[in-house]
Amino acid sequence: MPEQQGEPDGPRPSGRPPEGAAPPPLPVTPPGASEATRLLCAGTYLDDTFRDAVIDELYVHEERFAAPSLGIDAARVLAHALRARRLELGWAAAILLLWIVAIPLSSGLVVLYVFPILLMALGRAVRRAPIPRWLAVPCAFVLRWYGRLSLTLFGLSLLAVACGGANVSVEWLFSPLPDALNPLTSGDPDGYGSSGGPSWQYALSQGMGASSLGGGGGATLLRVWIALLLPLALAALVALQRGQFARALARELSRERFPDVMSDPAERSQSYRFQRLRERVRIEQHGPLVMYRAADPFCGAGYPYKTWSLPVELNPRADRKPEPLDNGAILARIVPLVAALRVPSPHGSPAAAAAVRDRLRSLEIDECVFLPAEGLPTRAAAPYAPAEFEGHRAAAVEEGGETRRHFLRIRIGGWDEGIVTTLFVRVHTQGGMLMLEVAPHVLLPLRQLFQDADRLAHQYRHHHHFGKAVWALSRTPRSAGHALLTLLRGLLSSWRLGTAGHGAALPEGPGASVRELGSFGESSLFQDMDVARYLGTVQQRVVAGVTTALHEAGYQTAEFEKRVVHVAEGGVYIESAQGAVGVGDHNTITHHTAHRGSA
Template identity: 70%
Template sequence: MARTDVPAQPGEPEGGGRLRKTPADPAGSVEPIGREAPPPLLPTPPGASETTRLLCAGTYLDETFRDEVIDELYVHEERFAAPSSGIDAARVLAHALRARRLQLAWAGAILLLWIVALPLSSWLAALYFFPIALMALGRFMRKLSFLPPWLAVVGSFVLRWYGRISLLLFVVALLVGAFGGGLAGIGRLPLPSLPSLPTSDSGYSTFSTASTASTDAAVGADDPYTGSYDVPDTGGALSNAFPLWVALLLLPAVALLVALQRGQFARALHSELSEQRFPDVMSDPAERFEGLRFQRLRDLVRAEQHGPLVMYRDTNPFCGAGQPFKIWSLTVELNPRTDRTAEPLDNGAILERIVPLVAALRVPTPHGSPEVAAAVRDRLRALEIEECVFLPAQGLKARTHAPYAPPDFAHHRAEAVEEGGERRRHLLRIRVGGWREGVVVTVFVRVHTQGGMLMLEVAPHVLWPLRQLFQDADRIAHQYRHHHHFGKAVWALAGTPRSAGAAVLTLLRGLASVWRLATDGHGSALPEGPAVSVRELGSYGESSLFQDMDVARYLETIQQRVAAGVTTALRAAGYQTDEFEQRIVNVAKGGVYVESAQGAVGIGDHNTITHNTGTARSGTDGKGPK
């Protein structure tokens, strides 16, 4: 059996000292003998990370994502914040609220413009609703799963183009009427049939293209494009063109608002959400919002999301860590060696052997000179190690009663490390944030001794990259800002027909959120663990081959050092290590073998695997290289 022997490291604990959080700082690093370790790579503050910036941008791009963030962190104030690995969920919440306020303002402006234009146009602007409804129905028809695909495609095509042609002909009629005789000019053009509006009771008279002599002469009595239109009864003054101009200018006015709304997002990506300005939290306009509820919840989220104490929900204790990735556990007998007397071996002593070996991964391999070694950019140099205690949220009277104070956590840590409890659990959390926190690997390690047995549990989790839309935020904003005016105008006009419906839905969602805040009573509810994680909400689950290779390398390297730490602890305490070494076999290129009831699992290529009987168990695999 091949084995990688790790030499003893200076500063390795020999007594009963306890672990502490060692987030990539010089004091927590382990330097190999005979050379000076280069300065570690300091991790980027979560509030200034690239992933936080893209998640903030995503609140402006994706309404569903924005509403989910607000619902979890703002509406459900009884829920603890999930651990936010590499991000600041409070800052994402700040931009989600700001994005919603801006969208509500734009939606209100668009809807107000329609409301003002309807009476000023003598209700001619209401005729826009018919082609707009046809186009909306066409888009909706393609999403109907119960229809045959060919019928959905054909029906959608017919409805959308019929609506576009109707809209175009109506605009042409308005132009002709505005420049050639007022309202009477509309009757000289063939138009698709449109629904009639209320007539004489509201001061309007029916104008029919099928019943006037001018229309019959233009299109004939048998023309299929016939219909009736309601025009205001102006007392014979049909040459009044003001209502026509109001109806005609409504579309470009709405298009201008649509363009300005998109331009505001592009400006935000170029200013407060740019890579240069985003690290300056104090200059962020979203952070300066003075709402008392927001400030209170923001402080709570920031106190909870990065602490060593994790308040969890029973159904999802690792919420925020990402997808499980090859979870496994191992149980072996603690058999004393025959050549010496075995010493008592507790859980803390084993973890104290693991930590220095894992921390040594921060130190680059010798490269000939300190300068060359310091230039190594491997993300293992920013590896973070932390003890954490998981506590169930049930049983607390209020969210503010959670024991986040350092003395309270120290008390829970001291009791949990040796008790092996079911609900309160002590875990070692090892984290590597790669690709600018776009891919995060977290390995949870739990060691427990009971009844002469050693139990080792390893639960790797991976946070995969953000949605592609969020990653393309800068590209989208740059393309819009540098696009020529004609292209911007075409884009705005194309989005104008759906803007009225979108504005109504936006206002309804905003009212629904306010109603829930006022009626659901979340402020007085008993605390509960997080339901979702902001970072996980923004993840897409797909990764590149390079990212898959990095995930495999991080996991294999960390797990091998964990296994080496357990082996060292067993040997130092006078216990046999043969059984443990047979269960975890170091294979080619650092691959880790863990036997299971279903067979052997090898990570890496060209592995040599030895089958053994035992009680090891492997868990569910997540997404990743197979």
């Protein structure tokens, strides 16, 4: 069985634990060293769309507050996103520079590569186009293979001329192709094919400039060799770029070295803007104060699982006089019951209890206050200081406001922070009524490409040279277009950075969450089972805490208990905004279609 974080070494002896003994809590992994953070950093090198989204949210839009980063360090992901973009811009510039230098040196022969490359790109575009599949597939097939065949024949013609000199005819290379499929090599006497374009043979003869190698023949032959070696040089750059990513996964992004933040080269950037925004993000992302925008207040928490609310009348019991019951007193009853979930059940000995690896042992509880970002003069004016936050917390617990809201936040990070379950609990009393609100949210696993980063890097590093060469050559035709798009995206980002005026804009809530941007949206059956267990267990303790608080304050609990259906195994089903479902012996089971993740 693979080791999980917090698993103690040594055997697991049996025996009964002494009375009152409790194992120490599981060691907490800092968010910046978590596995989810590492995979997100690796994802910035694999997915340019994800990388650009991270940079746009945290670096370009500096007026936006950072979304809560549950189990990750978004600032470290930003550091690697900027580093990955710098590296990719460098490789893109090298690829385009190679093309630019090769054009005059080859007397324009390398331009003839463009036609087959465009055909292959058009084939990929047609396959993804919104047209009937029966039409898209054959059209894409013809375009791709016609481009590949044209590219191969052009390369062979260059090789024949380079090896045999100007006296070698290359017509035999194109003779198997019918004229209808060979418009570029028709051999018209005027140098133009049937389609009106210049033939390859004519272009080659123009590139040779003479029918013999005498006089300027050596320079002419050099032009042909330059055109012939261009694809190999481009393939070498593509391979080196991929090799750099593979080396990064083996070094600074490896499981052994990643926890050492100070040795991470991405963190050592000298950019003043990056250093300033990095510190700002690290203040905001893990603090108990959540600055939100009204359209998405729980940004960063993941996908919502049925938010449920439970209203109950505060009716005094006949046997005693009720005591004042405020929101803080109810929450004070909930917290110790939920915190007790960290303690393993008796397993025979302290060592056996300490060996329990249930993620509930690392359950986190804190109080958070949600404040709207609108109305602040600057982003730095948010009340993140401990004294300012405590003032907001003390007032928000009892006021029951619409925009400023207090929540008890309960978080369980499972599967190395790959599945994060968070429950936001709010209690409000008003007019003799008590309202209990619970908003469960789940962050689903990271994209499969990110999870496979180590596997991809390992496979590339240990692949034989022939396999690496084939991989690089197969991606060489699209390298120029990809490099051009990369430079255009970088230029557009720099243009927005310099002209959009985000630095002077009024602050606003987060537009996106780095953790949510990296999520795939699907989870395994094991993960779904764990989420269901976490939610059921914590919700049971929350309900028990409210019941206890009501009873001890002298209020009736019968009405509250009627709204909670207990099943034989201790599960809890709550009446939600979507309807009530009762499950158990001699109950009528009602099935209805619900959103994914519902109870």
